[in-house]
Amino acid sequence: MADKKMVESITSMDTDFAQWYTDVVRKAELADYSGVKGCMIIRPYGYAIWENIQKDLDRRFKELGHENVYMPLLIPESLLQKEKDHVEGFAPECAWVTVGGENELSERLCIRPTSETLFCEHFRNVIHSYRDLPKLYNQWVNVVRWEKTTRPFLRTSEFLWQEGHTMHATEEEARKETLTMLKVYEDFFLETLAIPAVVGRKTEKEKFAGAMETYTIEPMMHNGVALQGGTSHYFGDGFARAYDITFTDRDNKVKYPHQTSWGVSTRMIGAIIMAHGDDNGLILPPKVAPIQVVLIPVQMQKPGVLEKTAEVADKLRRAGIRVKLDDSDNSPGWKFSEYEMKGVPVRLELGPRDIENNSCVLVSRVSRAKTFASLDNVVSEVETMLASVQEELVHRVRENVASKTSTAANYDEFLDCAANRPGFIKAMWCGDSACEDKLKDVTGGVKSRCIPFNEEKISDVCVCCGRPAKHMVIWGRQY
């Protein structure tokens, strides 16, 4: 880090998108590799983004009445096995503890890949009457899923997430919760991450292990590849039956409660990188940016420059804006590149001539356009530019999705899109998972992303088998 005189350039997105991603993660100092295969170190700048994400989401959850709890890290194998579909889905990805202290354990313990089973064990103890419902719980924790191929933030053997787990007296209420939390994610992606995304229902084949319905938010990355951004599941009373959770209802009958779970993870940092970034590095949506405005004094040896820059920084800070003043002895040009790499939304430059004019230069990280702002209105000018960065990011993602979404009316068109047009494909589907399997095979990886809430009718028949279509599906490659 020290003594570097220039910011090394990174691979261009168009040359090698995967290498560009890795370069950004490293150069923006978001994450580092660790000695354990597939486990990453989240560095201060990356973790500060995660803290801003947590703060925003946690507030949204709590406003809806959810409470945070903490369940154990370890799940006894016998507990995991009580729900058949669930264990089948997760057993291949489990990391197993077999030795504790200096003794072989009598039963091996799985590091949680997700915590439905632990929540159910606890719900069994605390739910007895309709008066104990609903239970609206969430936890912010680490989970482990043993992955073969990993990439920082996108797919790691350990990741951080929140998992909401709720129990309700009726199916109707639980189904409503499932959709409410999906909407929270949709709003959060749009309002906070500046990522408008497709939302919808997963097909039978793509559902979460043990769920009756899985809903998903599917943002598209710059290169047209989808990232499953978050999921919300309705379980019915399947787990409740498997784990023997019952309650006495108002009518004095003993019933099984209805369950949901929902989660988003540090993957979202991968989504931010790939939805917004460019060849100059990261671009952070202002609401999660650890530094919203970087102040760079120009000709800072000249009298008054540093003092004035500090004064402006202080003014912005008092207005609740997250600022950094870089008065290191690196050149202004080096600093410009460095904070572009780190995706700081707004740069403020201040030199002797600006001070004479009682103004400063503001540069948007998205458009890179310079504007002059009076120092009298610097707070509102910066706030306006932060808002416009947010808007521009949303707009750019919308444009990207629009330009990379195709419609396929039949099998040949589907193959053509899959081969030649990166992005989403809208196409009709019969409802048979055999057709999903076939389309995935012939295209080398195009899968159903979801059945969107706003289905269109493209034709009457499945693009794959020609039988009557049940749904329009959005298809795409995924991370």
Place this chain on the structure above:
Amino acid sequence: MADKKMVESITSMDTDFAQWYTDVVRKAELADYSGVKGCMIIRPYGYAIWENIQKDLDRRFKELGHENVYMPLLIPESLLQKEKDHVEGFAPECAWVTVGGENELSERLCIRPTSETLFCEHFRNVIHSYRDLPKLYNQWVNVVRWEKTTRPFLRTSEFLWQEGHTMHATEEEARKETLTMLKVYEDFFLETLAIPAVVGRKTEKEKFAGAMETYTIEPMMHNGVALQGGTSHYFGDGFARAYDITFTDRDNKVKYPHQTSWGVSTRMIGAIIMAHGDDNGLILPPKVAPIQVVLIPVQMQKPGVLEKTAEVADKLRRAGIRVKLDDSDNSPGWKFSEYEMKGVPVRLELGPRDIENNSCVLVSRVSRAKTFASLDNVVSEVETMLASVQEELVHRVRENVASKTSTAANYDEFLDCAANRPGFIKAMWCGDSACEDKLKDVTGGVKSRCIPFNEEKISDVCVCCGRPAKHMVIWGRQY
């Protein structure tokens, strides 16, 4: 939970302190047992206390320039083994992952009992020059130490904590950091948890595995038993040498940096329970209480009572006070007991007669004294009572420590204190750990807590061996 008409009473502290503790944890709904031996479930009320603790400490850390990061959960055995003393200290407590996915691992992985080794691995990658120093890192994570006997919050196989890890260019700076962070803990215990505590240096025998110096904060519980509340370690350059971390200093010489680490955990919730609680249950210091004021409408079926109570609740909430209005159909008497059990610092009662008088009743959880307050000044009256609860708690702990601290000038006095006077013993010590071992053996568990910063000179010789004394030590039994 449902339909209960009365709050069951709990075991009295004097009858059975351990059972009293367990009763409070359960009845105040702080934690629950899980299916994994020694791992607890932290319930919403307990977790909300932890969140308030985190918010306060995190602010203190960041004000001193610390940054949060996230290191992996798993440590390869070979990495753990690089520092000899460290691995000897922790290996007996490790939980080992030996199977990942469906394969036996080639090297087993330890679930972090603490993360010095992982931080060192990362520091090696990011520290090259004096310009990269200091590194002031912290993380909020779960750790696992395989314990034989466990009790919720006090000793659990998994617990939550923060662990700070810092690297400095000089010994002086690192030693200063070690003491600064101990002071942060001391201030936090006093100002936030309302627990004045003894601070000092651990003896050689009681030091952290691999540390050159360990400092500790040792609050005394109501029954006179000590709880190690938090520790701060100075490592010298031992780990840096073992993990080959070097930097080029201003003088162009390659040097090893100097290291610290420091941590506090969910144990602090155990300290809150046992330092402040009474036979009516928990007593929470206002600054970490999830509910600072509970509002209980009296004769709430009478017109205007509920509306007025809601209005007062709103007024308090807008002033930034954490309130709960309990308008459930349980009796006021039941509610009084319930929120006493939960340790809510202030209770506000409001009935028709109070409304007529434009007043309300305020009851302190500590003194249980009732006062009348005008509704016009309700915010300031409540704030005053919250402040006085905080003060009273501090005062009570001070009184308890004073009344349960004895001085022993010789061996017989030491044995007499250990046998007959619960609490701390001040006594001189020669500096030889053989004397610590002997005193522990003959007293059935009295150990050196620390060498306090404010040593007194009680005599010239060690209470155990009669050789010249080096230090005054505070001795006591511990959780």
